Amino acid sequence: MTVDLPVSPQDRIVIVxxxxxxxxxxxILCARLSAAGSSRRIILIDRDVHGLPGSTGHAPGFVGQYNELPVLTELAKRSVKHYLGIEGGFDQVGGLEVGTGLQARCEGAKKAGLQARLLRKQEVLDLAPGFVRSDSLEEKxxxxxxxxxxxxxxxxxxxxxxxxxxxxxxKGAKLLDADVTSITRTATTTYCLETSLGPIETAIVVMCTGIWTSQLLPSFSSTVVSVAHPYSYxxxxxxxxKTPFIRWPAHHVYARDHGSSDGLGSYNHAPVxxxxxxxxxxxxxxWEPSFDQVLADGYGLLPDVKARSFEGGHKFNGLFSVTPDGLPLVGRLDEGLYVGVGVWVTHxxxxAGLLADMVLGAEADGDEALKKALDPRRFDGQGKLAEKALGKYNDIYNKDG
Incomplete structure (x- = not known):
């Protein structure tokens, strides 16, 4: 079976x-190619393009821009700017944190050019009515x-x-529903993707494959590590x-209003x-049976009425990927082969914008530090990478997202 595709392999850019x-x-690539009048075409392929079978399909969508890792703060700021231009894509309702260590985070956020302000107890209760227990909220x-x-x-x-x-x-992209089973280098200038629709040859391939990355690129088995995570409605x-999303960093718990229901997730457990x-x-x-207690502990942070609303709701184990340093892997892996994996909604x-620059050879001035920090080969020669990646799971509030 042969896939009917536009243009020659040399003019294709395949995103998996x-x-x-x-x-x-x-x-982003289509917009830039169209503006340049290029003959190159984008092919976006997934087993269910519209159905979103990966972590995007269950992402709760918390976007906190400030991070103690400046690279993630910059990626988040760029992401929010992009999302704001998409109708129905982003509600700028704000983010609320309660707990300790807030002064330093406030100062850090302001230095990063973000709006941040400390709140008194009543201000917290006014911003998130029904989500925060008054009797457990302590003023410093x-x-x-x-x-x-x-x-x-x-x-x-x-x-x-x-x-x-x-x-x-x-803008001319072809969207294909198909399983990709392997990727091989066929010549010095082309790759062949074996798919359920037949082989696809291309000069450039970009892997945005999330938890399935190591199935197609085994060398990533220790650097893009999948973990289990409980979330509930x-x-x-x-x-x-609409209210801000709320986070309790010391308890590794977060919650939000989803409109017709509320949501709560927790990282307060050993990584799975x-x-x-x-x-x-x-x-x-x-479903991990131990997650029942993990969520129950999280509900204990809520007022009783809100906590009871989760009885009879929906809970699930949502898989996603972590990396040894908490940063995504974004960049060129080999000639014509790029990756954008371990990437969360926040970033x-x-x-994607940074990766588009690399693919088109139009890197922006000043992005050298970002590219170096996200280089997918940065862990070459290092040991105990999977263990380090799993150790980042509970550090979620340092990374946001």
């Missing part, structure tokens, strides 16, 4: 993976009880991906005023490594 990173990359000696990031918000990862897919298709309720052979056709994993559009 239609999650938010791959879809944003397809849209200076009166501080919370930290608010006004330009943060919640992303609709599905809506963003679908918008970007449509934008790419309108409450029973449905009447629509309410999901090996490549345990990953199926979607980024939903088998997806920023990573």
């Amino acid at each position: 993976g239609s999650g938010i990173a791959g879809s944003c990359l397809a849209s 000696e200076d009166g501080t009880a919370g930290l608010f990031f006004a330009s943060d918000g919640t992303a609709n990862a599905k809506a963003i991906s679908h918008n970007q897919q449509a934008s790419a298709a309108a 409450s029973i449905e309720h009447a629509s309410q005023a 490594h999901v090996t490549p052979d345990q990953i199926g056709a979607t980024a939903y994993g088998q 997806a559009a920023g990573s």
Whole structure:
């Protein structure tokens, strides 16, 4: 079987993976190629392009821009700028943190050019009515009880991906539903992707394959490590005023209003490594029984009425990837072969823009530090990488997203 594709292999750029990173990359590349009048064409391929079987399909969409790792702060700022231009893609409702260590984070965020302000107890309760227990909210000696990031918000990862897919298709991209089973170098200038529709030859291929990366590129088995993570939805309720998302960093818990329901997730457990052979056709994993208590502990941070609303709701094990240093892997792996993996919603559009520059050979001045920090080969020669990656799981509030 042969796939009917536009243009010759030398003029093709194939993106494998239609999650938010791959879809944003397809849209950005198509826009730039169209503006330049280029004959090159984008092919976006996934087992279900519109269905989003990867982690984008279940992403809760928390977007906190400030990070103690400046690279992630920059990628997040670029991502938010991109999402704001997509109707229904991003609600700039703000992000709220309660707990300790807020003064230093506030100062760090301001130095990074982000809006941040410390809050007193009543201000926290006013911003997130129904989500924070008054009796458990302690004011520090200076009166501080919370930290608010006004330009943060919640992303609709599905809506963003679908918008970007449509934008790419309108500019000539071909969207293909097919399984990719292998990728091989066929000549000095081409690659061959074996797919369920037949072989596809191309000069450039970009892997945005998330938890399936090591199945296609085994060398990434220790640097793109899949983990299990519990998230839950409450029973449905009447629509309410939008509120900031809330995070309790010391407890590794976060929550948000989803409109018709509420959501809560927790990282307050030992990392659960999901090996490549345990990953199926979607980024939903088998439920871990220990997660019941993990979520129950998280509900304990909520007011009683809100906590009870999660009884009878929906919970699931959502798989995603972590890396040894908490940064995504974005860049050139070999001549004509690029990767954008370990990328979360918070950093997806920023990573896609940077990757588009590399693919087109149009790197922007000043991005050298970003490229170096995200180099997919930066771990070459290092040991215990999988262990380091798993160790980053509980460090989620340093990375955001």
